[in-house]
Amino acid sequence: MWRAVAVYRVASLAYAALVIAVNSDGYARPWGGWAVLAVMTAWTVYAVPAFRGGHRKGRPLLAADLAVAFGCILATAWVETASNIGHGRPTLPISWVAAAVLSWAVAGGRRAGIAAALTLGVANLLVHVVAGTTAGMGRGTFNGVVLLLLTGLVVGHVVRLALEAEARLARAVEMESATRERERLARRIHDSVLQVLAMVQRRGGELGGEAAELGRLAGEQEAALRAMIGTAAPITAAAGTADGNAAGGPGRTVDLRPLLAGHGSTSVTVSAPATQVRMPEHAAREVEAAVAAALDNVRRHCGDGARAWVLLEDDGAGAVTVSVRDDGPGMPADRLAAAAADGRLGVAQSIRGRIRDLGGSVSIVSAPGEGTEIEMTVPGPAAASAGGEARRGAVG
Template sequence: MGIQTQLRRANTVFRFVALGYPVLFGALAFDALARPLWAALLVAVLLGWTWLATEWYRRRGYEAAALYADLGVTVAAVAASAWALDAGGEVPISVGPWMAGAVLAWAAAWGRRSGAIAGAVVSVAGMLFRGGVHSSTVNETVLLVLTGFAAGHLVRLGVAAEQRMREAAERSAAARERERLARDIHDSVLQVLALVQRRGSEIGGEAAELGRLAGRQEEALRALVRSASYRRPLDGQRDLRELLGRHEGPEVTVAAPATPVLLPAETARQFAAAVASAVDNVREHCPEATRVWLLVEDEGDAVQVSVRDDGPGFAPGRLEEAAAEGRLGVAQSIRGRIRELGGAVGIVSAPGAGTEVEMRVPRTAGGGAGGDARRGR
């Protein structure tokens, strides 16, 4: 039962209780009423509509047709009260708090802006049919508009909190299930693969190759279990660890903080694409056995990822030569993406010493220095 359902039920009780206002004041001024029978009929109609509207909301929720009809009947009731509840005074008796029922329904269904608009519509009707602008109608306007705005705001906050609680519960349940699966995999598949790897290395020959393949599958399975444990964050953000963890395997090691490294979703996607280009360059230009290490560092106002390999490296100026030849993989796929994110790239390499690509992106768009990073300029 969400906050909207709770508010609907509370509004139902409120509307029936609020009918006591015109009944009480009408009874006290009954002898002075110009049309007592019409006043009684108006109260009966309001009672019937209150029951019908609450049943409509209960059965079909906050449908637009029900909300507009509720507001229309409320405006009509305000107009009718000026005629039926005329007691000979300067200001006819009002239907009072009952008017707020439709305003609360609009606020619960569509938020604070709609709640304030509904309150303003009912208030304008009061001014038109109950003697214009005076202290009574001004007080009603302030109360109705503030009621609609405040109720809508609280409902929106409550709905957002409920959504977060549901997602947190779902993530918690999923994490427990992943932990259970990880234990089962560790107690069965991973141990068998480790045993095959060890025994294959001991036997040698073709068994050694079989052991090596089993070792690669063990590492890949461990990486899969780890990457499955990443949690999807809220509010349009992504955990960079989740995106980079997909690279982990027999030749690629990912080292990242234990806590989520959150970035705006598009920033995280572009950052991960730049890292993927760096990893692909290693696979394309280096021997098959080359190892790659990804290091993720969360610096608070910025995030840095280093891609290091133990490949053959390259001579100074080689990147400039490649760009001049029209091979723009590094220039566009890596430097171009990071530059668009307001970040910086540094590349350090030497023949026989491997290569390190350092990428740093600020959390605020445009907040970092463009060009190359502090190393390898």
């Protein structure tokens, strides 16, 4: 964009020089026209490399660019005759001044471009005021002002779209690079670590005793590692996106599936939809922590041979449900109440408390000899957002 502005600045200077050369005989002060052209030439020689360098977005340079254009326009009232101004002869720099509007639009967007255009529009009107030809201020003057405004608006808008496209391209390239690196690591892990873990699991089972326990642990780590490298990493909403939330800010969302898949093992089966289940990052981390607490209870109370199943569901209507089921011995109906009375608040705080704080609910179904199922339901992103707006409205 800055190269395009530089080309326009040079081309419009050549056109202004041609017009000044043709009209100089009719000026009230012909030498003044050449003086203005000299100023325009000197500034162009300075501005082209200056805007191309590291200072192109500096406010002092932009202000000086606009000031030079403003002064060259006002000089028309001193160089031209009042008669020529009244008859609609263009200002001395003609379209050269639009380069300042372009610079402001490229550097600051639509608002900056419009502000620069309005400033130069005032200069065009002041030429008639100083020359005393306001009665002859015709359509040409207003057309020039309107064209400057349109230039600032359109170019500023195009620049904003270009910056957004560049940011999206950078994110796409970054994601592609991350995916390639992930695939490379997955191949390396598969060719080395996973094979070793599988061999340890197999040999441990054959040897029995303490080696069998090591084999079981190796099998669990193998399953967890396979789940980790086989599931796409959570994708976050980056800064400057349509939702207006900066990456890492309150609006950041993640895919819940990889978080739960990390708990998969030879004794824990994790099932999730094929499509992403996106949630606010804090909510997703809390749900994952609640699932981890439920699986820890299975390991502690159901024995080493117990199996567990984690099922993730997204009903598409604003609710996400995660259920953790085991084939353990189950528990009596009053077990949780007795645990809370004894001060053991694992389920009450680690599971119920977390889900309650997210605005969700927990249902626990268990019977002796029939295992236990914990079902956790939390609002999805849309429902959570609507609830947040309602709460802010109530506070306001």
